[in-house]
Amino acid sequence: MLIEFTVGNYRSFKEKVTFSMVATNLMSKNKSLDETNVFKVDEKLSLLKSAAIYGANASGKSNLAKALAFMRWFMSNSSRETQSTDKIRVEPFKLSTETDAQPSFFEIVFLMDQKTYRYGFEATPDEIVAEWLYYVPKSRETRLFERNKDKFNISRTYKADGIQQKTRKNALFLSVSAQFNVEIAENILERSIGCIYLVSGLNDIEYRLYTIDCLVDTAFFMTSWHSSNSG
Incomplete structure (x- = not known):
């Protein structure tokens, strides 16, 4: 279940922008919306069942959808649909010399098995610069793995030691982990990310x-x- 999606330095987005399904404490003038479009996950978190993005032409609505579509595809396919020499299909913001050579940023926060997960990566057309996965098993966020180019820090809970050696510089560790039957990675791709459909x-x-x-x-x-x- 999607909580938030953040993208930065991608197409028309120079800075990071976040699409959030988290409900605010504001009350709608139409009380039925609060009753039918908001549901409580726990005492601290309520989510919207639906949300709308609106704005002027060329304001970035389409690019936000493209960013989420790319992230979803790359998470599922980077280890099996690409070769070691293939470029990563990121498109950094081109109207600034500050960002042209910098990595694009993608991060998604979601619920799975009543736990909050936060996964993201930074990538240039040539390589994955950083990648991370955290979750909240009880009350504090805990690292499952972190990656800084070819340096990996993997927790025992993730159960993927040794797989980092099989991960190409242009492939996501999460995607490779799922190919080698790491349960957490498989569940994320099949039951969480796999349930996000872009129409x-x-x-x-x-x-x-x-x-x-x-x-x-x-x-x-x-x-x-x-x-x-x-x-």
Whole structure:
């Protein structure tokens, strides 16, 4: 379940920007929105069921979707869909000499098994500069692994010692870990990141695949058909 997504130095984003699903303490004028669009995770965290991004043309809405789509794809495929000589498909902000040679930044915060995880990486077209994964098992954030180029610091909980030697400079350690059956990595890619679907006019193939999945899912199709015929 998505909590936050942050991107920086990517396409039109020079500085870091964050899309957050965390509900504020503000009350809506329409009380039904607070009742139907907000749910409480625990005493400290409430999340929105839906959110909208709006703004002028060329204000970055499309690039935010592209950034999340790239991060999702790269997390799942960097170890199996790329070769050692392939460039990483990041596009740094080009209207500043300060950022052109700097890495792009991606980070996602999500819930899995009632625990909060924070995963991210920094990358140039040539290599992964940094990568990290933290979680909150009880009350304090705890490191699962940290990476600084080819230097790794891996906790025993992550159970992936030795896999760092199999990780190319242009591949994510998380992605490689999942290929070698590290349970935490597999769960993140299959049950958390794998459940983030981007349906966008930027790429109509997403509509096509989503529609096919819904049609294959007989239960979804029958429920939708019944609802449309009983209303």
